[in-house]
Amino acid sequence: MKIKSPKDFWAGLMFIAFGLFFLFFALDYKMGSLTRMGPAYFPTVLSSLMVAFGCVILFQSFVLKGERIPAMTFRPVFIIVLSLILFGYLIAPIGLALALVFLVIFSSFAGHEIKIKEVVILSVGMTILSLLVFVKGLGLPFPIWPMFLN
Amino acid sequence: MELQFLNNLSLGFSVAFQLWNLFYCLVGVVLGTLIGVLPGIGSVATIAMLLPVTFNLPPTTSLIMLAGIYYGAQYGGSTTSILVNIPGEATSVMTCIDGYQMARQGRAGSALATSAIASFFAGTVATVLLAMFAPPLAEVALKFGPVEYFSLMVFGLVAAVVLAHGSLIKAIAMVFLGLLFGLVGTDVNSGVMRFTFGIFELADGISFVGLAMGVFGVAEIITNLELKDARDVFTNKVGNLMPSKEDFRRMWLPILRGTALGSALGILPGGGALLGSFGAYALEKKVSKYRYELGKGAIEGVAAPESANNAAAQTSFIPMLTLGIPSNAVMALMIGALMIQGIAPGPLVMTQRPELFWGLIASMWIGNLMLVVLNLPMIGIWVKLLTVPYRVLYPSILVFMAIGAYSLSNAPLDVAMMAAFGILGYFFCKLECEPAPMILGFILGPMMEENLRRAMVMSSGNPVVLLTSPISAGFLLAGAILLGIVLAPSIRKKREEVFVEE
Numbered sequence: 322m323k324i325k326s327p328k329d330f331w332a333g334l335m336f337i338a339f340g341l342f343f344l345f346f347a348l349d350y351k352m353g354s355l356t357r358m359g360p361a362y363f364p365t366v367l368s369s370l371m372v373a374f375g376c377v378i379l380f381q382s383f384v385l386k387g388e389r390i391p392a393m394t395f396r397p398v399f400i401i402v403l404s405l406i407l408f409g410y411l412i413a414p415i416g417l418a419l420a421l422v423f424l425v426i427f428s429s430f431a432g433h434e435i436k437i438k439e440v441v442i443l444s445v446g447m448t449i450l451s452l453l454v455f456v457k458g459l460g461l462p463f464p465i466w467p468m469f470l471n
Numbered sequence: 472m473e474l475q476f477l478n479n480l481s482l483g484f485s486v487a488f489q490l491w492n493l494f495y496c497l498v499g500v501v502l503g504t505l506i507g508v509l510p511g512i513g514s515v516a517t518i519a520m521l522l523p524v525t526f527n528l529p530p531t532t533s534l535i536m537l538a539g540i541y542y543g544a545q546y547g548g549s550t551t552s553i554l555v556n557i558p559g560e561a562t563s564v565m566t567c568i569d570g571y572q573m574a575r576q577g578r579a580g581s582a583l584a585t586s587a588i589a590s591f592f593a594g595t596v597a598t599v600l601l602a603m604f605a606p607p608l609a610e611v612a613l614k615f616g617p618v619e620y621f622s623l624m625v626f627g628l629v630a631a632v633v634l635a636h637g638s639l640i641k642a643i644a645m646v647f648l649g650l651l652f653g654l655v656g657t658d659v660n661s662g663v664m665r666f667t668f669g670i671f672e673l674a675d676g677i678s679f680v681g682l683a684m685g686v687f688g689v690a691e692i693i694t695n696l697e698l699k700d701a702r703d704v705f706t707n708k709v710g711n712l713m714p715s716k717e718d719f720r721r722m723w724l725p726i727l728r729g730t731a732l733g734s735a736l737g738i739l740p741g742g743g744a745l746l747g748s749f750g751a752y753a754l755e756k757k758v759s760k761y762r763y764e765l766g767k768g769a770i771e772g773v774a775a776p777e778s779a780n781n782a783a784a785q786t787s788f789i790p791m792l793t794l795g796i797p798s799n800a801v802m803a804l805m806i807g808a809l810m811i812q813g814i815a816p817g818p819l820v821m822t823q824r825p826e827l828f829w830g831l832i833a834s835m836w837i838g839n840l841m842l843v844v845l846n847l848p849m850i851g852i853w854v855k856l857l858t859v860p861y862r863v864l865y866p867s868i869l870v871f872m873a874i875g876a877y878s879l880s881n882a883p884l885d886v887a888m889m890a891a892f893g894i895l896g897y898f899f900c901k902l903e904c905e906p907a908p909m910i911l912g913f914i915l916g917p918m919m920e921e922n923l924r925r926a927m928v929m930s931s932g933n934p935v936v937l938l939t940s941p942i943s944a945g946f947l948l949a950g951a952i953l954l955g956i957v958l959a960p961s962i963r964k965k966r967e968e969v970f971v972e973e
Contacts, residue, residue, distance in 0.1 A: 329638075332902040336644045343651050343666065350663055356932030360658040360665055363920040364651060371647035378640055390901050397696035398897055401689065401869070402890040408873050409886030417874075424873055425866045431696050432862040443863055447870050459527055461878050 326387025333379030340372035400431035416470075417456070417463040421448040479829050480602060486830030487837050492535050495528065499536035500838045503543020504846060507560050508551050508853045512868060514544040514560065515907075516691055518804045519683035520868075522811065523875040530812040531827045535834040537808055541801050542594065542784045542835065545744055546842045549586040549777055550853055553579060557857075562744040562780040565752040569765060569772025576768050581714040583850060585722055585770055586777040587843050588714075593730040593778035594839035597785035600734055601792075602832050605821065609793040612818035617925035618936055622943035622950075624919050627796040629950035630739060631911050633957045642908045645899075649909035652677055653916025660924060672884050679807045681885050682913060684872050685892025686899065686906040687800070692865045693897045718770050725755055725775040733779030737786030739798065747783030748776035785835060792828060793818055796915075800907040803914045 324330045343364055353359025404427040411420040425444035429435055455461045486492060506517045518537050525533030548560030553570035566586065573582040615623065632642040655666045656676030667673035714722070732754055733747035755775045756762050765772050788805075790796045795816035797803035806816045814820065814827075821828045846853075876889040899906050930936035938944045 328902050329641075332641055332644075332904055335898070335902065335904075336648070339648055339651070346666055350658075350665060351661070354932060355927050355934065358660075358920075358924050358927060360661045360663040363923065364654050364665065367647050367650050367654075371644055371651070374640060374644040374647065378644065381640070388903075393901060394697050397693045398894060401693055401696070402894055405689070405869065405873055405876075405890040405893070406883075406887045409877055409883030412877060412883065421870060421874075424870060428866045428869050429862065431693075432865070433696075434862065436862075439863065440866075443866060447867055451870055451874060455874055455878070459524060461874075462881065463878075 322383050324382055326382040326385055327390050329378050329382035329385070329387050331390065333375045333377075333382060336375030336378060337372050338375075340368045340375055343368035344372065397431040401428055404428040404431075413464065414468055416466040416468070418448055418452065418465055419467060421451055476602070479606075479825070480833065482825060483602075483829030483831075483833030486531060486826045487535070487833035492532055492830065492834060493837070495532050495536040496539050496834045496838050497841060499539020500543035500546075500842050501845070503540040503545075504547035504550075504842065504853065505856070506540070507544035507547020507549075507563075508856055509859075509864065512691065512864075513687070514541050515800045515804065516684070516688040516868075517544075518801060519680060519687055520871050520875050522680045522683070522804065522808055523878045525808055526811065526878075530809065530814055530824070531830045533808055533812070534805065534827065534831050535838075537805060538788070538831060538835060539838045542781060542838065543842060545777075545780050545784050546587070546590055546846055547853065549590070549773075550583065550846070550850060551857060553582045553586065553773070554850075554854055555857060562748050562784075563776075565748045565776040566773055568752075569767075569769050572766070572768030573770070573773065578768070581718050581770070582773050584714050584847065585718065585773050587847055589722065589726045589729065589774045589778035590781040591839050591843045592726055593733060593782035594785055595836060596730050597734050597737070597782040598832055598836045598839075600786060601789055601835075602829075605789055605793050605828070605832075608789065609818040609821045612794050615818075615942065616940075617922040617929065618940045619942045619946070621919060621922040621926055622937055622940075622946040623794065623796065624915050624922070626946040626950040627790070627794075627798070628908075628911060628915065629953055631798065632908055633953050637903055637905050639957060641902075641904050645904055645906070645909040646912040649912025649914075650916040650919065652682065652909070653913040654920065659917075659921065670884075672880070672882060676917075677913075678876075678879055678885055678888065679810075679913065680879055681876055681889040682892050683800075683804060683807070683910060684876060685889040686896030686909070688868065688872050689889060689893025690896025690900055690906075692868060693893060694900050695861065696865065714770075721761065721770050722774040725751075725759065725771040726778045728754055728758070729775035729778035730782045733782030734786045736779070737783030737798075738789050744780040744784040744787070747779035751775040751779030781839075788831075788835075791816070792820060792831075795820075795918075797911055800910045803910045806914055 347361045347364040347368065350361035351359035352361045352365065404424055408420050408424040411423060422444045425447050426440055429440045452465065456463055456465060487496070502517065503514065506512050506514060518540055521537065525537065544560050545562055548558055548563035549566045549570065551557045552563040552566040553574050556567050556571040558564045558567050570582045570586070573579065628646050632639060632646060655673060656664070657674050658665050664674055729751040732751050736747045736750055752772065752775060755771050756765055759765065759771050761769050761771055787798045787802055790798050791802040791805055795806065797806050809816045814824065872889065873886055876886045877883070879885045896906055926936060937947060
């Protein structure tokens with residue numbers, strides 16, 4: 322059997338995987354009856370249906386011709402995701418101001434070209450703007466400066 | 472009846488004219504225009520980004536602002552379509568065709584003015600329609616029990632899937648995925664924590680804001696970064712803004728047709744602005760006296776889709792406000808905004824919070840007026856904005872999203888979840904799985920489960936009750952017919968053709 326539509330093939334597998342995942346963990350909960358549905362009832366029905374649809378999509382991928390999956394470049398994915406996660410965990414120890422500078426500078430490396438001067442100006446500008454809008458203006462309770470300064 | 476209508480409207484305007492509401496309406500429409508102008512960031516991502524900001528605003532004010540972003544983006548998108556042939560929003564794709572041709576012929580000014588006039592007229596009509604049809608619809612919906620509600624949601628999801636573009640079966644699977652994501656968290660009936668894996672923060676469920684910002688915002692940035700930043704901007708002379716007498720004579724019929732079609736399509740679940748503008752352009756191609764000029768700079772090609780997308784943007788609020796059913800991703804976000812404020816969306820909103828309902832409607836009209844007055848003179852500024860390179864734009868967008876996610880509960884986990892949903896959204900994009908149906912499912916998941924449960928308790932576990940209630944049976948039948956029509960081979964081909972242009 323040859324895969325005729327790679328997009329559908331992987332999409333089908335993804336839905337089956339998600340479906341089995343929810344189906345498996347729904348086993349831990351009470352099923353109940355149709356009259357008194359337990360916490361497992363609705364998720365079980367939904368994930369079974371999703372597995373079924375996933376199978377149809379998977380089957381289709383061997384029959385109907387479809388497009389290839391476009392090329393993926395993992396640099397932007399990796400840098401953007403990592404910069405966001407680190408930002409989240411950096412706020413408490415180093416404060417919002419420095420975390421923002423870090424976020425702007427680090428995420429800039431995901432692009433095609435980096436102009437150092439521009440990035441520095443942008444990081445400072447965005448930090449000041451965010452402090453004004455979110456902390457001063459909207460009064461969100463962020464730690465602004467690193468912990469050891471307080 | 473008429474007196475009631477006038478009373479309602481005057482209540483609405485008294486709310487909308489309050490200073491803060493005017494201010495946030497202005498903020499909304501300006502932001503909307505801004506992101507409408509900028510390609511690479513859409514109204515869904517922006518509204519998702521601003522949801523955390525609305526925590527601190529009163530519910531009416533926050534809805535006024537979010538709505539302003541949505542219809543403001545329709546205006547902004549057309550500006551760049553006409554001037555530089557770049558649709559800032561998917562909904563202004565059709566305007567590119569004739570609008571840009573007009574600009575090349577030195578008639579950019581009248582194209583822009585036509586688009587503004589068409590949008591304003593359509594916005595006004597749609598606002599009146601909304602004010603007229605929403606109350607009776609809500610009254611009908613008040614009689615709905617859990618059985619009817621469950622079937623209505625099934626119908627809404629089916630219609631949304633049918634009218635969405637791309638593969639039908641993948642869209643259905645995405646709905647199921649969204650429904651399941653929606654169930655994560657504490658089960659209201661039994662108190663059992665479902666799918667939380669001991670993570671305390673998940674007890675309240677997956678954060679809607681994080682999910683929406685991830686699959687729309689973060690994923691959009693990652694996908695854009697893969698493309699080369701090749702956006703050459705050149706500005707045509709805008710020329711005289713005033714359309715000629717001839718222009719006026721030719722534009723009014725297309726505007727009327729566009730408004731009518733857009734208003735009708737906007738109400739349908741899954742409809743909304745995108746379908747409206749595509750439909751209106753196709754209609755002009757069929758019926759206009761000047762149909763042979765379309766594509767070569769005909770004013771009809773600007774007037775019709777622009778009026779239709781604005782009308783549809785506005786009437787898509789009808790099912791959201793009266794039934795609590797989102798018809799597209801933006802409306803799902805609006806419902807999210809209501810729920811964040813502790814307001815249960817549904818027919819009761821109109822009677823229990825009339826100031827919210829009518830204030831929002833009145834603000835739409837004011838917002839449309841602001842857009843016309845503000846935008847025509849500011850076109851130069853908007854075009855300048857296009858020269859901002861993406862390498863500057865995307866870190867700035869990331870900053871707003873990151874702060875927004877963190878501020879949900881001052882927890883790093885929310886930012887990490889958003890990033891994770893960003894990866895998921897990126898894969899969805901690669902596999903051509905539309906995230907919009909998933910968002911609708913996510914919003915409706917808990918409501919569907921709750922209504923199904925109640926329906927089954929009331930009928931002692933007899934599922935036939937879904938078919939014996941006439942209203943419920945009607946919804947299910949309509950859903951089945953819709954699916955049947957779409958699955959019919961001839962229509963299926965046509966549907967693919969319609970959406971392939973995008």
